[in-house]
Amino acid sequence: MNPLRRTLLAGLAALTLxxxxxxxxxxxxxxxxTTSTEQSGLFGYLLPIFEKKTGIKVRVVALGTGQALDMARxxxxxxxxxxxxxxxxKFVAEGFGIERKEVMYxxxxxxxxxxxxxxxxxxxxxxxxxxxIETAKAPFVSRGDNSGTHAAELRYWKTAGxxxxxxxxxxxxxxGSGMGPALNTAASMNAYILAxxxxxxxxxxxxxxxxxxxxxxxxxxxxxxxLVNPAKHPHVKKELxxxxxxxxxxxxxxxxxxxxxxxxxxxxxxxxxx
Amino acid sequence: xxSHDRCVFPLELADVCFASGEQRIIEHVxxxxxxxxxxxxxxxxxxxxxxxxxxxxxxxxxxxxAVRWCGNPERAAAQAMVFQRPIxxxxxxxxxxxYGLKLAGIGRDERxxxxxxxxxxxxxxxxxxxxxxxxxGGEQQRVALARAWALDPLILFxxxxxxxxxxxxxxxxxxxxxxxxxxxxxxxxxxxxxGQARRLADEVIFLHHGRVAEYxxxxxxxxxxxxxxAVSFMKGELP
Amino acid sequence: MGTxxxxxxxxxxxxxxxxxxxxxxxxxxxxxxxxAVGIAALFGLPLGALLAVxxxxxxxxxxxxxxxxxxLPSVVVGLVVYxxxxxxxxxxxLGILFTPTAMIVAQTILIMPLIAALARQIVxxxxxxxHEQLRSLGADxxxxxLTLLWDTRFSLFTALLAGFGRAAAEVGAVMIVGGNxxxxxxxMTTTIALETSKGxxxxxxxxxxxxxAIILAVNTIAHVTRRWAIRRYG
Numbered sequence: 001m002n003p004l005r006r007t008l009l010a011g012l013a014a015l016t017l018x019x020x021x022x023x024x025x026x027x028x029x030x031x032x033x034t035t036s037t038e039q040s041g042l043f044g045y046l047l048p049i050f051e052k053k054t055g056i057k058v059r060v061v062a063l064g065t066g067q068a069l070d071m072a073r074x075x076x077x078x079x080x081x082x083x084x085x086x087x088x089x090k091f092v093a094e095g096f097g098i099e100r101k102e103v104m105y106x107x108x109x110x111x112x113x114x115x116x117x118x119x120x121x122x123x124x125x126x127x128x129x130x131x132x133i134e135t136a137k138a139p140f141v142s143r144g145d146n147s148g149t150h151a152a153e154l155r156y157w158k159t160a161g162x163x164x165x166x167x168x169x170x171x172x173x174x175x176g177s178g179m180g181p182a183l184n185t186a187a188s189m190n191a192y193i194l195a196x197x198x199x200x201x202x203x204x205x206x207x208x209x210x211x212x213x214x215x216x217x218x219x220x221x222x223x224x225x226x227l228v229n230p231a232k233h234p235h236v237k238k239e240l241x242x243x244x245x246x247x248x249x250x251x252x253x254x255x256x257x258x259x260x261x262x263x264x265x266x267x268x269x270x271x272x273x274x
Numbered sequence: 275x276x277s278h279d280r281c282v283f284p285l286e287l288a289d290v291c292f293a294s295g296e297q298r299i300i301e302h303v304x305x306x307x308x309x310x311x312x313x314x315x316x317x318x319x320x321x322x323x324x325x326x327x328x329x330x331x332x333x334x335x336x337x338x339x340a341v342r343w344c345g346n347p348e349r350a351a352a353q354a355m356v357f358q359r360p361i362x363x364x365x366x367x368x369x370x371x372x373y374g375l376k377l378a379g380i381g382r383d384e385r386x387x388x389x390x391x392x393x394x395x396x397x398x399x400x401x402x403x404x405x406x407x408x409x410x411g412g413e414q415q416r417v418a419l420a421r422a423w424a425l426d427p428l429i430l431f432x433x434x435x436x437x438x439x440x441x442x443x444x445x446x447x448x449x450x451x452x453x454x455x456x457x458x459x460x461x462x463x464x465x466x467x468x469g470q471a472r473r474l475a476d477e478v479i480f481l482h483h484g485r486v487a488e489y490x491x492x493x494x495x496x497x498x499x500x501x502x503x504a505v506s507f508m509k510g511e512l513p
Numbered sequence: 514m515g516t517x518x519x520x521x522x523x524x525x526x527x528x529x530x531x532x533x534x535x536x537x538x539x540x541x542x543x544x545x546x547x548x549a550v551g552i553a554a555l556f557g558l559p560l561g562a563l564l565a566v567x568x569x570x571x572x573x574x575x576x577x578x579x580x581x582x583x584x585l586p587s588v589v590v591g592l593v594v595y596x597x598x599x600x601x602x603x604x605x606x607l608g609i610l611f612t613p614t615a616m617i618v619a620q621t622i623l624i625m626p627l628i629a630a631l632a633r634q635i636v637x638x639x640x641x642x643x644h645e646q647l648r649s650l651g652a653d654x655x656x657x658x659l660t661l662l663w664d665t666r667f668s669l670f671t672a673l674l675a676g677f678g679r680a681a682a683e684v685g686a687v688m689i690v691g692g693n694x695x696x697x698x699x700x701m702t703t704t705i706a707l708e709t710s711k712g713x714x715x716x717x718x719x720x721x722x723x724x725x726a727i728i729l730a731v732n733t734i735a736h737v738t739r740r741w742a743i744r745r746y747g
Contacts, residue, residue, distance in 0.1 A: 407747025
């Protein structure tokens with residue numbers, strides 16, 4: 001075999017070996033969570049602290065709340081970290097989760113165009129704001145993706161006495177997407193949208209959008225964490241998963257959550273019960 | 275399917291017909307050829323010369339009738355064929371020549387030796403390591419001949435081997451064919467060129483519209499062709 | 514137009530900074546797609562060659578299937594592989610969901626029909642030229658396939674690079690089976706998707722520029738190799 005051929009074959013072999021996935025024996029868990037925790041940057045800040053302390057790597061798969069819970073039902077996650085109390089309690093009742101623990105809250109804000117066609121700016125009442133938007137048939141973007149934010153949005157419409165099915169029209173834009181893409185859509189259409197403050201603060205493509213309604217108690221958004229039930233899925237890493245949950249609920253973890261800020265503003269407020 | 279005995283003769287065609295779709299190309303040909311004479315197949319364009327050769331070599335299967343080598347319907351080994359346009363693989367000259375031996379399962383050292391010997395006999399030993407496809411037409415045809423020769427065949431088919439070559443290269447090819455024949459290998463060749471036929475033939479098969487119009491020793495055929503079609507052909511009246 | 518120019522500057526800055534994160538993402542993308550091409554070639558090239566050369570029952574059906582699957586939407590492949598690899602699925606116990614291995618599996622499935630179809634075309638063209646001589650010399654369909662695969666190696670190399678391009682550019686399959694996990698399964702295309710959804714368009718476009726640059730480089734290599742091969746080997 002001539003030397004050129006030999007070199008080519010050696011190079012090919014080296015490249016092939018380099019491509020064999022590294023079978024690192026890291027300790028890791030898979031956490032299914034929401035796009036709001038991922039895209040706000042909270043996990044990017046929090047997880048390295050946990051990893052440094054325990055050596056456990058946390059692999060976050062960020063989906064909508066509904067998807068995150070479904071993924072856990074299938075056994076593809078060890079821990080669930082989402083924000084829809086009703087769905088979480090159902091998850092535990094079905095036997096897929098061990099116990100629901102409250103971790104932190106943030107709040108939702110109603111975002112709208114600076115031109116404010118529905119005249120809701122400066123308001124402190126989310127229900128009043130939504131009623132005005134519906135009356136004005138001002139463009140409104142919904143996530144429509146079975147997420148915690150979407151579930152909250154639907155609750156507010158209902159509580160405001162509005163039957164969406166009756167009044168839906170071209171003004172109500174159901175995108176079926178995550179928080180970021182939905183905000184992109186709202187920015188390009190100059191529409192109103194319900195968003196979590198964390199994603200809004202780290203969102204860069206605001207266009208002419210600004211905060212329209214905030215501070216309503218009802219906009220309070222609670223996050224819960226659960227271990228996936230090993231009785232249903234024996235392969236779940238229950239020790240490592242429990243370590244993560246314990247840490248996030250501990251004084252140290254709670255302090256870390258409070259320590260995450262964007263532009264000097266705190267995004268998430270720890271409220272784990274001792 | 276190939277039988278591996280080195281027995282080719284007699285090469286018999288028994289009432290062989292070959293049709294391609296609607297077109298009937300070979301009609302009821304029955305003959306037997308034997309070595310080591312040099313057999314030239316002559317005929318006008320479209321007479322079916324190339325198809326007849328491929329039937330004899332076993333590359334084509336007759337639509338009806340049978341071809342037998344040494345009484346055996348399984349295609350014999352110890353055959354080789356050279357085509358009008360030489361087919362070279364994208365590798366060196368010597369690798370091309372050794373390819374047939376590689377297929378036959380011959381070991382690396384022996385096949386390199388045999389290939390080198392064949393290349394020397396055709397006068398191309400000095401370019402053994404050149405890429406074959408950059409050679410001239412004449413050189414490539416000589417490589418093809420070396421490749422066939424290296425197999426030590428009992429019968430060598432050649433389909434218009436010099437039709438695409440200049441006269442100098444053509445003569446060189448004829449010389450090599452002569453040497454292969456001198457080694458005891460039977461030659462079966464088609465050609466357009468009457469002069470070449472007269473030079474090389476021991477016997478002639480004259481084909482007309484897919485039928486064997488005449489099959490005679492060369493001296494007899496060229497002096498006194500019997501069939502009217504052969505007469506026309508020799509006068510140059512057929513294309 | 515402002516975003517476009519912002520992005521160009523951002524791209525140049527990113528690349529000049531030679532940032533570790535960017536390098537990690539690019540290396541993972543290349544590793545995943547390169548592995549996928551390697552495995553797809555291992556099975557796809559002989560398959561394509563046999564389809565070109567062999568005659569066997571079911572050949573026509575296989576041809577139609579392979580040509581059809583060339584256009585498989587990547588999300589569909591991703592979904593199917595996810596369902597197979599999920600813990601709730603038949604291969605769940607392998608535990609490879611949300612790892613680069615799953616991404617390699619998905620991309621291999623995605624590009625294998627392409628590589629087989631291209632190989633079939635390339636080998637079939639060569640077979641047309643060579644088949645009489647190869648059969649005369651005693652080659653059976655299997656030996657002939659191997660000979661032709663080697664003989665057409667430069668054209669096949671170009672086909673493999675086409676497969677690499679398709680694999681490196683897709684996002685649907687790797688997003689679903691990889692989970693876009695930071696530091697583990699985040700590749701160029703999924704990062705672009707993520708940054709776009711976060712509204713960080715300059716960064717997303719910057720990554721896009723890098724991705725396009727890689728694909729252009731790959732195509733340039735293909736082009737240069739072909740020209741060299743023709744000059745050298747004829």
